[in-house]
Amino acid sequence: MQPPAAPRSGDAWVDEELDGVRYGLAATVVEERISPYQRITIIDSPAYGKGLLLDGCWMTAERQERHYHEPLVHPALCAAASIERVLVIGGGDGGTARECLRHAGVVHLDMVEIDGLVVELARRHLPSLGGGAWSDPRFHLTVGDGIGWAASSADASYDVVLVDGSDPAGPAEGLFNRSFFQHCRRLLRPGGVFATQSESPEAFRQVHIDTVRLLREVFGHADPLYGWVPMYPSGWWSWTFACPDGPRYREPLAERAAAVAGGCAIWSPRWQRGAFEAVPAFVERALAATDGDQP
Structure with a gap:
């Protein structure tokens, strides 16, 4: 069994919060933009690779x-x-x-x-x-x-x-x-x-x-x-x-x-x-x- 990926220097916690629960990854924010519809965040994490959030909610990641x-x-x-x-x-x-x-x-x-x-x-x-x-x-x-x-x-x-x-x-x-x-x-x-x-x-x-x-x-x-x-x-x-x-x-x-x-x-x-x-x-x-x- 492989050990969990360790946070890298510069990583911080990126969380989705819902009803008193936080779902997060240690990650670096790569790019964040505001479109006419929503806030779009691209992150890079040791655990799941690069990922996407919309308005602070997890959408997808390379290894998910x-x-x-x-x-x-x-x-x-x-x-x-x-x-x-x-x-x-x-x-x-x-x-x-x-x-x-x-x-x-x-x-x-x-x-x-x-x-x-x-x-x-x-x-x-x-x-x-x-x-x-x-x-x-x-x-x-x-x-x-x-x-x-x-x-x-x-x-x-x-x-x-x-x-x-x-x-x-x-x-x-x-x-x-x-x-x-x-x-x-x-x-x-x-x-x-x-x-x-x-x-x-x-x-x-x-x-x-x-x-x-x-x-x-x-x-x-x-x-x-x-x-x-x-x-x-x-x-x-x-x-x-x-x-x-x-x-x-x-x-x-x-x-x-x-x-x-x-x-x-x-x-x-x-x-x-x-x-x-x-x-x-x-x-x-x-x-x-x-x-x-x-x-």
């Missing part, structure tokens, strides 16, 4: 990002009937797009990120996250409002819709409401899959439960998947998948899964099965009390 991006992407892209057209809302660090584009069946990927400065700083300081996505001819970046994009796009225009947003505050607040989810359902082609990060069942318990409940109401079928992102509040995280025509996201197609699993650090079909089954009892009771059994 696979814990987040792989669980968001692969259950959806390994299960949708087709994956030719993919929409990513948010995701300015590039990690979600990178994982999507590992699937050869993706022909066109739109990424709509509201804050162009996040993209600029991520490409400069965290180039490994986006990797080759930024230059992939299938990748199309729009700096703009993802909520407006979803509202104005044509019916049945995407096979997969992924929401890679921050906590439900500031520019990401509108990514957690009924109107937005209804538009996302409208965008899906038959056999399509929707997925979103759905917060920590510990640190954001009610937001998490409300998100799963609302997605079940809008799509008909939705299930949370549980994993861990150690740098996030509580370390315990969730992603929720939804379909109008049955929970196809639970069963990855063998050929697609085999094509990407060897390059994954976290996700595998076996891991996915366990992650969908790891519903804590308090979440199961809360959902059953309000919604009854999922149709």
